[in-house]
Amino acid sequence: MKKRYLLILSLFVFLVQITFVQQIRIVGIVPNLILIMIVMSVLIFDDKEGIYLAIIFGLLQDILVSKALGISILIYLIIAILLYSVKDFLLNDYKLSALLGIFFSTIFYHLMFNLICILLRDTTRTIQFIIEITLLETIYNTLIMFVVYGFVFKHIKGYEIR
Amino acid sequence: MKQKNQFQKIIVIITIFILILVTGLTFGGRENITKFENLLGKVIMPVQKAFIFTSGLAESIFDPIFSIWENQRIIDEVEKENQALRKQLVEMSLDTNEYSELKSLQKVFDFIDYDFNDQLIDAMVISKDPGNWFNMFGIDRGLEDGINKNSVVINGEGLIGIVYEVGDDWAKVISIIDNKSSIGMKIVNPDRDYEGIINGGIDGDLKGYLFDPKAEVFVGDLIITSGKGLYPEGIIIGKIKDICKDSDKLLTDIMVEPIVNFKKMNRVLVLPSINNRKEVE
Numbered sequence: 001m002k003k004r005y006l007l008i009l010s011l012f013v014f015l016v017q018i019t020f021v022q023q024i025r026i027v028g029i030v031p032n033l034i035l036i037m038i039v040m041s042v043l044i045f046d047d048k049e050g051i052y053l054a055i056i057f058g059l060l061q062d063i064l065v066s067k068a069l070g071i072s073i074l075i076y077l078i079i080a081i082l083l084y085s086v087k088d089f090l091l092n093d094y095k096l097s098a099l100l101g102i103f104f105s106t107i108f109y110h111l112m113f114n115l116i117c118i119l120l121r122d123t124t125r126t127i128q129f130i131i132e133i134t135l136l137e138t139i140y141n142t143l144i145m146f147v148v149y150g151f152v153f154k155h156i157k158g159y160e161i162r
Numbered sequence: 163m164k165q166k167n168q169f170q171k172i173i174v175i176i177t178i179f180i181l182i183l184v185t186g187l188t189f190g191g192r193e194n195i196t197k198f199e200n201l202l203g204k205v206i207m208p209v210q211k212a213f214i215f216t217s218g219l220a221e222s223i224f225d226p227i228f229s230i231w232e233n234q235r236i237i238d239e240v241e242k243e244n245q246a247l248r249k250q251l252v253e254m255s256l257d258t259n260e261y262s263e264l265k266s267l268q269k270v271f272d273f274i275d276y277d278f279n280d281q282l283i284d285a286m287v288i289s290k291d292p293g294n295w296f297n298m299f300g301i302d303r304g305l306e307d308g309i310n311k312n313s314v315v316i317n318g319e320g321l322i323g324i325v326y327e328v329g330d331d332w333a334k335v336i337s338i339i340d341n342k343s344s345i346g347m348k349i350v351n352p353d354r355d356y357e358g359i360i361n362g363g364i365d366g367d368l369k370g371y372l373f374d375p376k377a378e379v380f381v382g383d384l385i386i387t388s389g390k391g392l393y394p395e396g397i398i399i400g401k402i403k404d405i406c407k408d409s410d411k412l413l414t415d416i417m418v419e420p421i422v423n424f425k426k427m428n429r430v431l432v433l434p435s436i437n438n439r440k441e442v443e
Contacts, residue, residue: 029294
């Protein structure tokens with residue numbers, strides 16, 4: 001039941017990200033709710049929900065609004081796999097774990113993305129520009145995670161976060 | 163158990179390798195998308211439309227709050243521009259080449275030839291790239307409406323980009339700042355008829371060069387499409403932001419700031435691709 005609920009919620013979040021969130025850019029930057037959902041799923045659920053979400057989100061993003069098929073699935077999937085591999089060292093009922101998770105995932109996402117763009121000889125971006133966007137999005141994502149993680153954790157696990 | 167882990171690792175490595183391959187192969191846009199992609203776009207489009215309608219309402223509430231500083235900057239710029247334009251107007255009225263200048267301005271305000279106006283297809287923006295890097299977006303028109311890959315996309319401000327990939331009733335559009343393909347351009351001034359090439363450049367601007375190494379251009383000069391290549395003549399692209407004259411080079415490099423605000427687009431107009439356009443007499 002919770003998995004079905006997660007899938008519906010994820011689709012809703014995806015649609016919100018590609019429509020609603022785009023209208024409320026702050027300093028021209030939007031947070032990545034999709035990445036937040038993937039990180040939360042990896043930390044909260046015991047099975048491989050985070051990996052399934054990474055594939056679903058990545059596929060939707062690539063088909064509907066991306067420059068290449070596979071680019072988003074690849075990045076989200078690697079992030080989910082890396083998080084699963086370090087999950088045993090993180091305590092998921094600590095808010096700090098979630099904050100660290102989203103902080104490093106966002107930075108990794110942008111590093112990976114720009115690396116792929118360089119390899120594919122896409123349009124050039126200066127280091128300063130990359131740092132500015134990465135930094136702002138990392139702050140937004142971490143702030144959103146700070147606000148929502150405790151609420152989602154309690155709703156799913158049934159007890160308060162530490 | 164150890165064998166299972168080993169097997170999982172191999173699966174992950176193979177998957178990643180396939181994804182890298184697919185990314186490389188599909189980068190740059192495809193002539194035809196798969197049936198699955200087409201179907202997915204068809205199924206999701208009505209939901210996207212509903213979301214975009216709701217988000218439009220939200221925009222009308224949030225936009226004035228988040229845009230206070232930006233609006234003030236725009237007002238200041240417009241005031242300065244207004245003063246410069248008044249001065250220019252006086253100079254123009256005294257100019258002996260009044261007629262040719264007015265013809266040039268006519269092109270700017272009308273954007274494109276009248277024959278093309280009949281072929282323009284109105285489209286609604288139904289989705290935008292969720293990230294902060296690309297300025298790609300989805301529209302609710304596709305092959306069934308006469309749109310093809312490389313159809314030109316504009317709005318009331320100027321040139322936006324071209325259709326990147328197209329489904330039956332939806333399409334993906336790539337902005338000019340994200341696209342590395344060249345755009346033939348020229349300066350809007352009958353006395354300084356310089357042409358050149360620009361393409362998606364660095365950090366959201368356009369970078370290019372003028373063919374004439376002695377070209378007299380200035381920061382703020384308006385740039386329009388020259389009609390050479392995919393784009394019809396007379397669509398506003400942007401304003402010159404920076405000029406770099408290198409004596410060693412035989413070309414004048416320019417940086418152009420696009421006229422279109424790519425973050426704020428709700429409706430666009432699509433012109434069929436060059437092969438499907440009616441001939442302009």
